[in-house]
Amino acid sequence: MGRWRAPLLSGRSTGGRALTDADVPAALRVCAQVPVDSVLAASRIATAAEVGLRRAGGTLWGFERDDELVAVCWSGANLVPVVPPGAEDAIPAFARLARGAARRSSSIVGERESVLELWGLLAPHWPEPREVRADQPSLAIDTDPLVSPDPLVRRTRPEEYDDLLPACLAMFTEEVGYSPASGPSGPYEMRVRHLVAQGRSYARFDGSSVVFKAEVGALAGGVAQVQGVWVDPARRGAGHAVAGMAAVVQHVRRSFAPTVSLYVNSFNAPALAVYRRVGFRQVGTYATVLL
Numbered sequence: 001m002g003r004w005r006a007p008l009l010s011g012r013s014t015g016g017r018a019l020t021d022a023d024v025p026a027a028l029r030v031c032a033q034v035p036v037d038s039v040l041a042a043s044r045i046a047t048a049a050e051v052g053l054r055r056a057g058g059t060l061w062g063f064e065r066d067d068e069l070v071a072v073c074w075s076g077a078n079l080v081p082v083v084p085p086g087a088e089d090a091i092p093a094f095a096r097l098a099r100g101a102a103r104r105s106s107s108i109v110g111e112r113e114s115v116l117e118l119w120g121l122l123a124p125h126w127p128e129p130r131e132v133r134a135d136q137p138s139l140a141i142d143t144d145p146l147v148s149p150d151p152l153v154r155r156t157r158p159e160e161y162d163d164l165l166p167a168c169l170a171m172f173t174e175e176v177g178y179s180p181a182s183g184p185s186g187p188y189e190m191r192v193r194h195l196v197a198q199g200r201s202y203a204r205f206d207g208s209s210v211v212f213k214a215e216v217g218a219l220a221g222g223v224a225q226v227q228g229v230w231v232d233p234a235r236r237g238a239g240h241a242v243a244g245m246a247a248v249v250q251h252v253r254r255s256f257a258p259t260v261s262l263y264v265n266s267f268n269a270p271a272l273a274v275y276r277r278v279g280f281r282q283v284g285t286y287a288t289v290l291l
Contacts, residue, residue, distance in 0.1 A: 016093030019060040019072070024049045026069040027060060028221070031082055035221040036140050036261050036283055037111040038082040041074040042220035061097045063090030073097070077187075079105040083114040095121035105291065112136070112287040119289045126291070130177070133288040135266040139280035140223075141249055142259045146279040149247035150240070153212060156201040161193060164203060167210035168192050171230035176290065199255070202248050204240065211235050212244035216252055224257040229271070241274045249278060 019027060024045060031042035048056035058076025062069050071090035074080040079098060083090050095118055104126070108115050116134060123129075156164050172188070173179045180188035195201045200216035210232060217227030226248060231240050249260050263286040264271045 016061050016063045016073075016090065016097050018097070019053070019062040019069075021048070021052050023060070023062055023069065024053070027062060027072045030062075030069055030072050030084065032221055033084040034082065034111070035223045036138060036259070037286075038080075039218045039220055039223045039225045039261060040078065040109060041072065041080040041082045042223075043218040043225075044074050044076060044080075045072070046220045059101070061094055063087065063093050065089075075101060075105060077106055079108045079118075080110045081108075081114045081118055082110065088114075088117070091117045092121060094118060098122055099125050107291055108289040110286060111138075112285040115287040115289060130290040133265055133290070136263045136286040136288060137266055137272065137282045138261065138263045138284040138286050139275050140259055140261040140283045141278065141280045142253075143279060144253075145246035145249045147242055147246045147277060149250045150204055150212070150243035151247070153202055153204045153244050153247035153251075155199050155251070156196050156203045156213075158193075158196055160203075160205070161196060163205070163208045164196070164201065164210060164213065165189065165192055167203070167213050167230055167232070168228060171213070171228050174230075202244075202251060204244060212240045214244065214248050216256060219256055222257050223259045223261055224252045226252070226260060226262045229262070241271075242277050245274060245278045 027045050028042065028049065031038035031045060035042070044056055044058055045060060048060065053060055058074055061073045061075060063071040071083045071087040073082065073094040075098065081091065081094055091114060099122065108119055112134065119132070169179055169181055182188065195215045200219070201213070202215070203213040204211040212231050214226050214229045216224045218225040229241070229245065252260050262275065262280070264275065
């Protein structure tokens with residue numbers, strides 16, 4: 001399902017520009033208009049509000065109309081446009097900024113129509129993508145789960161990192177097609193450690209083996225986006241995903257945010273069935289361009 005596109009609002013557009021720390025509060029207000037669509041960018045912008053853009057790990061672009069910020073785009077490891085309805089004229093400006101940027105993200109991800117339009121403008125100038133995932137239902141739940149949670153799913157502990165990491169690497173490889181492993185201090189490994197330290201990593205263990213795991217990969221604006229959902233292949237089909245996700249929803253809504261979201265490939269029928277059993281409903285559609 002696509003997002004309804006409002007007619008472009010009238011007014012004087014001033015084009016896109018790199019934003020500064022002074023613009024961060026206005027950028028968060030833009031994200032608040034579409035909290036589920038924007039959570040990936042909003043989580044990085046919220047970090048910038050605490051530590052400054054320079055230390056937040058990316059660049060923030062904005063698009064103004066009549067001196068008001070109406071759309072933003074986070075450019076870091078991922079390129080994430082946030083374009084509320086009526087601000088679609090921001091996308092060509094973001095494409096110009098992306099073409100002129102010194103760095104290139106490894107993916108473009110976010111609300112489908114914005115991502116695909118942005119990619120259409122970048123495609124003639126950038127290398128062939130590894131894959132375009134153009135239909136990823138965006139799901140959310142803001143109530144208790146519909147099924148009983150697995151009582152053995154809990155927050156992972158720092159001392160369990162060595163047991164957790166192989167499951168994380170297996171999930172990423174299965175989902176993206178290559179291993180992100182780059183050594184004990186690599187960016188992926190450090191991110192896993194960081195999520196564990198923040199209490200945003202959940203798992204069910206059987207001894208030292210991970211049966212089920214998931215993380216809160218993005219958190220901002222009252223929305224927690226769950227990522228990295230994985231069940232040990234040898235244990236699939238036994239209901240661990242349904243009960244595990246119910247436990248994650250319950251934990252996350254109590255500790256982090258009232259709305260829990262995620263996105264999944266439309267062709268992944270088993271995963272969609274799991275999430276719907278838990279109580280997730282589709283609230284939009286994402287797309288991802290893997291570069």
